[in-house]
Amino acid sequence: MLSFILILLAAFFFTGVINRTKSILSGRKGPGIFQPVKDVLRLFKKGAVYSKTTSFIFQIAPTIYFSSVVMAMLVVPFGQSKGIISFNGDFIFFAYALALGKFFSIIAALDTGSSFEGMGASREALYSMFAEPAFFILLGSLALLTGKTSFHEIFADFHLGSSISYALAVLSAFVLGMITMIENSRMPIDDPKTHLELTMVHEVMILDNSGFDLGLILSAGLLKFSIYGALIVNLFIGIFPYQYTIPMFFAIQILAAVIIGTIESFMARFRMSHNAQFIFALTSVSLLIFFGVLMVLGKFI
Amino acid sequence: MTVILIFISICIAGVIAIPFLSPKLKGIVTLFAIVMNSAISGYFAFLSLTGHEVCLSLQGSYITGDIPVRIDALSGWFILIVNFVFISGGWYGMFYMNAYRYHREKISLHAISFLLLHTSLVTLLSVQNSLVFLIAWEIMMFSAFICVIFDHEKESTLKAGINYLIQSHISVVFLVTGFLWVAFKTGSYDFQSITTFSLSQKGTGALFLFILFFIGFAIKAGFVPFHTWLPYAHPAAPAHISGIMSGILIKCGIYGILRMLLVIKADFTSIGYMILIFSVISGLYGVMLAIIQHDLKKLLAYHSVENIGIIGIGIGIGCIGIGTGNHIIATLGFAGALLHTLNHALFKSLLFYTAGMVYQATHTLNIEHLGGLIKKMPKTAILFTVAAIAISGIPPFNGFISEFIIYTGLYQSLQDASLGSLTVILFTILGLVLIGGLALLCFTKAVGIVFLGNPRKEFDHDIKEGPVAQFIPLYAITVLMLFIGVFPGIFTNLLKEPIALFTGIPAASVSSFHGQIPEALQPVSRAMLAFLAIIAVVYLIRKRAMHKPTVSMDATWECGYGAPTPKLQYTASSFVRAYSKLNKPTLMYSRKEKEVIGIFPKDGHFESHAYDKLEKWLVDKPIFAIRSFMKRFHFLQNGSLQSYILYGVIFIIAVIFIPLLVEKISSFIEFLKHL
Numbered sequence: 001m002l003s004f005i006l007i008l009l010a011a012f013f014f015t016g017v018i019n020r021t022k023s024i025l026s027g028r029k030g031p032g033i034f035q036p037v038k039d040v041l042r043l044f045k046k047g048a049v050y051s052k053t054t055s056f057i058f059q060i061a062p063t064i065y066f067s068s069v070v071m072a073m074l075v076v077p078f079g080q081s082k083g084i085i086s087f088n089g090d091f092i093f094f095a096y097a098l099a100l101g102k103f104f105s106i107i108a109a110l111d112t113g114s115s116f117e118g119m120g121a122s123r124e125a126l127y128s129m130f131a132e133p134a135f136f137i138l139l140g141s142l143a144l145l146t147g148k149t150s151f152h153e154i155f156a157d158f159h160l161g162s163s164i165s166y167a168l169a170v171l172s173a174f175v176l177g178m179i180t181m182i183e184n185s186r187m188p189i190d191d192p193k194t195h196l197e198l199t200m201v202h203e204v205m206i207l208d209n210s211g212f213d214l215g216l217i218l219s220a221g222l223l224k225f226s227i228y229g230a231l232i233v234n235l236f237i238g239i240f241p242y243q244y245t246i247p248m249f250f251a252i253q254i255l256a257a258v259i260i261g262t263i264e265s266f267m268a269r270f271r272m273s274h275n276a277q278f279i280f281a282l283t284s285v286s287l288l289i290f291f292g293v294l295m296v297l298g299k300f301i
Numbered sequence: 302m303t304v305i306l307i308f309i310s311i312c313i314a315g316v317i318a319i320p321f322l323s324p325k326l327k328g329i330v331t332l333f334a335i336v337m338n339s340a341i342s343g344y345f346a347f348l349s350l351t352g353h354e355v356c357l358s359l360q361g362s363y364i365t366g367d368i369p370v371r372i373d374a375l376s377g378w379f380i381l382i383v384n385f386v387f388i389s390g391g392w393y394g395m396f397y398m399n400a401y402r403y404h405r406e407k408i409s410l411h412a413i414s415f416l417l418l419h420t421s422l423v424t425l426l427s428v429q430n431s432l433v434f435l436i437a438w439e440i441m442m443f444s445a446f447i448c449v450i451f452d453h454e455k456e457s458t459l460k461a462g463i464n465y466l467i468q469s470h471i472s473v474v475f476l477v478t479g480f481l482w483v484a485f486k487t488g489s490y491d492f493q494s495i496t497t498f499s500l501s502q503k504g505t506g507a508l509f510l511f512i513l514f515f516i517g518f519a520i521k522a523g524f525v526p527f528h529t530w531l532p533y534a535h536p537a538a539p540a541h542i543s544g545i546m547s548g549i550l551i552k553c554g555i556y557g558i559l560r561m562l563l564v565i566k567a568d569f570t571s572i573g574y575m576i577l578i579f580s581v582i583s584g585l586y587g588v589m590l591a592i593i594q595h596d597l598k599k600l601l602a603y604h605s606v607e608n609i610g611i612i613g614i615g616i617g618i619g620c621i622g623i624g625t626g627n628h629i630i631a632t633l634g635f636a637g638a639l640l641h642t643l644n645h646a647l648f649k650s651l652l653f654y655t656a657g658m659v660y661q662a663t664h665t666l667n668i669e670h671l672g673g674l675i676k677k678m679p680k681t682a683i684l685f686t687v688a689a690i691a692i693s694g695i696p697p698f699n700g701f702i703s704e705f706i707i708y709t710g711l712y713q714s715l716q717d718a719s720l721g722s723l724t725v726i727l728f729t730i731l732g733l734v735l736i737g738g739l740a741l742l743c744f745t746k747a748v749g750i751v752f753l754g755n756p757r758k759e760f761d762h763d764i765k766e767g768p769v770a771q772f773i774p775l776y777a778i779t780v781l782m783l784f785i786g787v788f789p790g791i792f793t794n795l796l797k798e799p800i801a802l803f804t805g806i807p808a809a810s811v812s813s814f815h816g817q818i819p820e821a822l823q824p825v826s827r828a829m830l831a832f833l834a835i836i837a838v839v840y841l842i843r844k845r846a847m848h849k850p851t852v853s854m855d856a857t858w859e860c861g862y863g864a865p866t867p868k869l870q871y872t873a874s875s876f877v878r879a880y881s882k883l884n885k886p887t888l889m890y891s892r893k894e895k896e897v898i899g900i901f902p903k904d905g906h907f908e909s910h911a912y913d914k915l916e917k918w919l920v921d922k923p924i925f926a927i928r929s930f931m932k933r934f935h936f937l938q939n940g941s942l943q944s945y946i947l948y949g950v951i952f953i954i955a956v957i958f959i960p961l962l963v964e965k966i967s968s969f970i971e972f973l974k975h976l
Contacts, residue, residue, distance in 0.1 A: 047850030051857040053755055055675045057686070063843055067836040074831065085831060087824030089709045093696065096705075096737075097832065100695045103741060107686070110749030110871065112857045113673075118749075118871020125745055126879050129738030136734045140727065144715045197860060207858045212846050216839070276883055283731070290727060299720050 003078035003230060006246070010226035010253045011219075012037050017254055021261025040219045048211030053113040061108030062213040062220075068101030069220040069227070076230050077152035079237045079245045088149045091139045095132060098183075101220070102128055109205040116197040120204035123272070127189060127201070130279040131182045137286035138175050141168075141293040155234040164296055169235040171289050176235070177256065178282050180228035184221060186260060189279070191269040199272070229253045304341060305359060305370065311337050312420040319416070320409045324402040328395035331412040335391050335419050339384035342372075342423045346384075349377035350795050361430070366490055368430045374798035375563065376426045378639060379556050382646050383426065385781075386548045387419045389774035393654050394541035396771035400661065407451060414447040415542075422549065426556060429492040431480035438476070438553075442469045445550055449538040461533035468520060468530035475517030476557075479510055495564040507567035514561045515576075522554025524613065525583040528606045529916045532590075535602035536666070540657020543598060544650035547605045552642055555612055559638075562620065563802060570624030574725060577617030581732035584610025586915070588739040592746065592877050593888060593911040597656050597666040600747060601649065604692065607736060608645040611704065612638045614729060618710045619803060627717070631804045633710030636796050641703035643792070644691070644785065648700060651688040651778045655681050658771075659751065662764045668750050668873045672757040677764045682752040684775050689744035691782050694737050697829040699785035705825060706793075708733065746876050755867040787829045789822045874909065889914045 016033030023030025050058065074084040075094045083090070102124070109121035143149050145165070146157040158165060182189050185202030197204050206217050233252045237245040270278060315334035319327050345355045349372045359368040372380065394415070398408060417440060425437035446469075450462035480490070487494040499507035520527040531551070535543045562572070587606030594600040615638025622631025658681045659674065660666050675682035691698035711730050718726060785792055859865045874881075881888060889912040897905035937948075 044846060045850070048847065048852050049855050050852065052854050053673075053857050055679075055682075055753065057675065057753060060840070063839045064836055067832070067839050070835050070839075071828075071832045075828075085824065085828045087828070088821055089705060089712065090824075090828075092705055092708045093825065093828055096695055096701055099693070099737070099741060100690065100697075103690060103693065103695060103745060106741075106745040107749045107753060110745070110876075111675075111753040113754035113867070113870050114857045114859060114865075115869050115871045115875075116858075116860070118876060121745065121749070122871065122876045122879060125742040125876075126883075129735070129742055132738050133731050133734045136730055137727065140712060140715060140730055143712050144723075147716055149709065149712050211850065211852075212843055216843070273879075273882075276879065294720070294723070299723065 001084055002081040002242075003076050003083050004073060006078055006249055007073055007076065007223065007226045007230050010229060010250065011222045014225045014229065014253060014257050015222050017257035018261040018264070021258050022265050025262065025265040036218070036222060040215045040222070043210075043215035043218065044212055046211045046215075048213060050210075051112050051114075051208050054108075054111045054208070057104070058108045058111040058208075059213070061104040061111075062209060062216040064104045065101035066216040066220045068097050068099075068104075069223050071097040073223060073227050075151060076227055077155060077234065078230065078249070079234065079242070080156060080239065082152045086150055086152045090150050090152075091154075092136075094151070095135060099128075105205060105217075112208045114208070116200075116204050117207060119198070120201055123201045123275075124185075124205060126276060127182055127279055130276055131179055131282065133280075134175055134282040134286045135179055137283060137290055138172055141286070141290040142172070144290075145293045145296060151234075156238070158235065158238060164292070166236075168289055168292050168296070171285065171292070172235050173232045175282055175285050175289070176228060176232050177259075178285075180225065180232075180256075181260070182279060183228065184224055187264045187267055188270045189275055194269070199269070225257075226253060229256050232256065302357065302359070304345075305357065308338055308341050308423075309420070311341075312416060315416045316413050319412045324398075324405060324408050327408055327412045328391075328398060331416050332388070332391040332395060334416055335387050338420060338423065339388055342380050342427070343384050345372045345427075346377035346380035348372075349374050350381070350798050352798055361433070365430055365432045368428060368433050369491060369493075370427050371429045372427045373802060375556070375559060375802055378796070378799050379426050379552065379642075380423055382552070382643050383419070383422050383549050386545055386646050386650050387422075389778060390541040390545045390548075390650060390654075391415065392774045393544075393657075393771060394539070396768055397539060397541055397657055397661065401451075410447060411451050411539075414444040417444040418448060418545075422553065425553070431484065431490045431492065431495075433490075435473070435476065435480065438473065441550075441553070442466070442473075445542075445546065448542045449534055449546070451539050451542070452537070455537075458537040461537035465530045465534040468527075472517045472520035472527075475513055475520070479513040479517065482510065482513075492560070492564050495561075496566060499565045499567060504568065507565055508571065511561060511565045511567050511572060512575075514565070515558060518554040518557035518561070519579070520554070521551060521557065522609050522613075523551050523583075523606050524554075524579050524609060525586045525606060526915050526919050528583070528587070529913065529920050531606060532594075532599050532602045532913070535605070535653075536596055536598035540598075540653055540660065543601075543657075544653035547602065547653060548646035548650040551605060551609060552646065555609070555616075555638075555642060558616065559803075562616070568624065569620045573617050573620030573622075573624055574722070575617075576613055576620060577725060577729055580610045580613025580617055581729050582610070583607070583613060584736045585732055585739075588736050588743060589884060589887065590911070590913060592739060592743045593874075593881055593890075595668050595873060595911070597659065597668055597671075597747065597751065598653065600668070600743065601652050601656060604652075604740070604743070605645075605649060607740065608641070608649065608692070611707065611733070611736065612641045612645065614733060615639075615641060615703075615707045615710070617729075618707065618714055621714060621722070622710075623803065623805075625717075627714070628804050630710055630714045632800050633706055633713060635800045635803050636793060637703050637707035637710055639796055639799055640706060640785075640789075640792060641700075644699040644703050644782075647778050647782050647785075648688040648691040648698075651684060651775060651782070652692065654775055654778075655685040655688065658767050661767060663760060664762075668747070670758040671751045672867065672870065673753065673755045674764070675752040678752075678766050680766055680772060682748075684772075684779060685752065686748050687779055687782070689748050691786070693740040693744050695741075697783065697786045697832050699782045699789075702786060702789040702822070702825070704733070704737070706822075709821070742877065742880060746873055750871075750873040750876065754870050757867050757870065757872075787833070788826055790826060793822060887914065889917065 013033050015036040020030050020033050072094050075090045077083040106121045106125050109117040142154050146154050148154050148157055190201040192203055194200055209217055233249050237248055311334050315330060318330055322330060349355055355372040357370040359370055361368040421437045421440040425434055425441060428434055446462055446466045449465060450458055452458045483495050483498045484490050487498050499510060523531045535547055538546060584607050587603050587610060591600050591603035594603060615634050619631050619634030622634050662678060691700040694700040694704040711726055714726055856863060890909055892909040894907040895905050
């Protein structure tokens with residue numbers, strides 16, 4: 001329950017902080033950090049324009065996409081407190097629940113009959129496919145290290161190992177961070193601020209969405225950031241009492257947002273054709289973690 | 302005893318009656334006979350699943366010996382799946398065949414072979430005598446062959462059918478060798494003699510026997526590299542037959558492997574790793590090829606290879622569990638495999654049935670020609686989408702549950718594995734995840750291109766849904782799929798008995814791990830309900846919020862361009878282009894293109910075909926080599942009667958004189974020796 005509230009709170013400012021960082025670094029004043037939330041709220045009140053080509057799939061897809069993100073949010077724990085839903089193998093459920101949302105957002109993009117959106121859908125499907133192995137191997141290694149198979153138990157037991165587990169945590173944080181960027185279509189995979197439909201990935205898929213539906217998609221995006229942020233936080237907080245962990249949670253979330261903003265300010269997007277290789281390379285980092293775990297457990301010799 | 306007689310006589314009565322009936326009655330009688338036989342066999346199957354194994358001994362002939370008819374829990378599980386898919390397929394098939402009602406003889410033959418297929422399947426699932434098993438196996442294969450070549454006027458259909466027949470008989474060669482080996486050594490055809498034989502052999506002998514059976518059954522199941530018949534046979538058959546072939550027939554291979562695991566006592570750990578490696582390759586290769594197919598049914602056929610891989614992963618983990626004595630892993634592995642067998646039978650038959658609907662409405666299965674069907678065929682589109690979500694292993698449908706159990710088994714077996722096995726298991730996880738991601742890519746393509754967007758081609762005829770009654774079995778399958786997805790505990794409870802056969806611990810004694818799967822799935826079930834509830838709530842909120850503001854319809858955004866044609870849409874090939882470029886080394890594309898050149902270009906065209914690289918290297922090339930060798934003797938077949946008579950005369954002379962000559966020579970040698 002605690003994690004649910006914290007993630008919700010973090011979602012309010014996370015994207016705003018990124019935007020603010022970017023604006024400061026580029027010498028602009030920039031919008032306030034709650035501007036993304038205000039945008040969403042405004043969209044919720046608006047009417048909508050639908051394409052004549054689309055069917056009801058296009059209309060229910062944002063609902064299912066948003067629900068899948070909320071479902072994933074329910075599974076994420078916070079330190080010693082469980083997520084609202086917690087069971088053995090819940091991280092598998094986490095990934096597959098998000099996949100339902102992805103499935104619908106991809107077919108909704110194809111539903112518009114636009115070649116731009118088809119292009120975006122194709123890329124999204126490919127990238128998410130390549131990102132998933134990294135996540136599963138990462139969680140597999142952590143499960144191997146702790147001997148547990150649920151998010152809550154893995155994270156609760158994780159810190160109990162030697163100091164080397166913190167080294168592993170840093171690597172894991174890197175992998176999770178990169179997955180965050182892929183899942184949220186950010187640099188270096190995708191540039192949310194690009195103006196050309198041809199070079200977009202996620203943005204182009206939602207070109208035809210408007211009104212309440214667009215609001216749902218955007219708010220799902222806000223939530224996704226803080227969900228992955230919460231996962232990263234969980235790698236470090238372990239058994240610390242709440243009076244330390246809750247400020248730590250916000251500190252790490254803001255730090256993550258600032259880092260993302262900084263990266264986006266100084267880096268250009270990768271070439272589209274290099275993205276897939278880059279994403280798949282994450283799996284090898286995950287494998288590195290796996291071998292690290294093997295060393296800790298002394299299985300190598 | 303009498304039950305078996307009734308079972309067989311229903312089939313025979315049906316076979317005799319069918320040719321004399323009107324086309325409509327043919328279908329009804331076939332379905333009726335199948336329902337009757339399903340009721341009989343289903344009753345015993347259900348008994349066996351609740352812990353009452355049925356064991357009858359049928360007095361056989363001098364050759365076969367007594368025929369034991371044993372319906373244990375494993376047979377029971379498979380019989381129930383067979384019956385369900387056959388009843389739904391038969392119902393659906395009645396309407397599908399309506400279009401061919403003027404070909405009376407073809408329909409008679411089809412109905413008879415359909416009925417025989419069901420009877421032979423149930424028989425081979427329940428007898429435990431290798432000779433009778435092989436006879437049932439042959440009947441099953443021939444009746445399936447006749448079902449497949451329903452459209453035998455088309456050359457491609459006949460070719461696919463014969464390809465299937467030949468490859469199936471290669472599998473029979475392996476099975477016969479295995480069975481005869483055992484029968485020769487022990488003098489009995491009973492399956493139990495295989496156990497005694499494998500125990501006497503110790504180690505390599507038993508392992509070799511298992512590999513023999515594994516190859517035989519793997520050809521039937523469609524494990525890579527024995528899968529090449531599958532992508533031809535499934536698209537050629539009528540939709541309900543494709544559904545049944547993919548849903549059940551290839552599962553006979555799985556049944557065979559599982560049965561052999563029960564009767565052969567060999568080194569389970571190495572068997573487990575062998576199956577695991579085969580399965581991961583099958584799963585990945587199947588889905589990798591599925592993505593680039595343009596024919597909807599061929600795409601689905603390659604997905605069968607993938608799903609057989611997933612089932613195999615389950616079996617592999619189960620074997621490793623038995624081998625290492627870890628019952629939790631064994632339970633999880635076999636539970637996942639058996640549940641996925643059911644799940645795949647459900648969603649794959651649903652996919653083939655809906656693909657059949659598409660074919661009936663449009664007369665094409667080429668994905669690139671379809672599009673926008675959701676507006677004219679909404680029911681078909683929804684059912685196809687549901688099945689696509691299920692087959693991708695996404696909640697809240699049944700595919701997720703079995704994959705979840707297999708994942709749990711994999712993660713469990715990580716715990717106390719050594720370095721070598723850790724690597725295998727890790728790559729299995731990697732494979733399974735990639736299979737899931739690729740399936741998502743493939744099915745978003747299938748749903749998106751076939752049903753969504755604008756029609757890519759104008760058809761001369763009206764496109765409309767099939768009759769309402771044709772949808773009844775499809776709805777039944779969908780409900781069952783959702784039911785398994787949300788309340789998996791009920792079905793895993795039924796699996797207790799079959800799993801107990803493998804782990805060797807009676808299900809009645811509820812030990813610590815037996816309750817584990819239903820208990821472990823309880824929270825999953827709750828999570829699924831929560832998921833559905835969240836979707837419903839968000840949907841209702843959206844409905845309320847959308848009530849007030851204005852909603853209007855307009856054209857799709859095309860960068861300000863207002864008159865896009867359907868040809869501008871993304872096609873299936875372009876959707877997977879990035880993928881196929883990445884996978885160029887493993888895939889095979891043949892392309893013909895004529896580029897558009899000049900300021901006033903005349904014409905240009907582009908054509909691409911996907912082909913199976915393994916098929917090229919393992920089937921086409923060897924056959925080509927054999928052929929070119931055989932061509933050297935082509936002059937013998939010159940077509941003139943005189944020379945054929947001459948061959949005959951030469952043959953007869955040779956038959957008479959060679960023994961004489963040999964005798965003379967040997968006596969001459971004797972004579973020389975005496976000197």
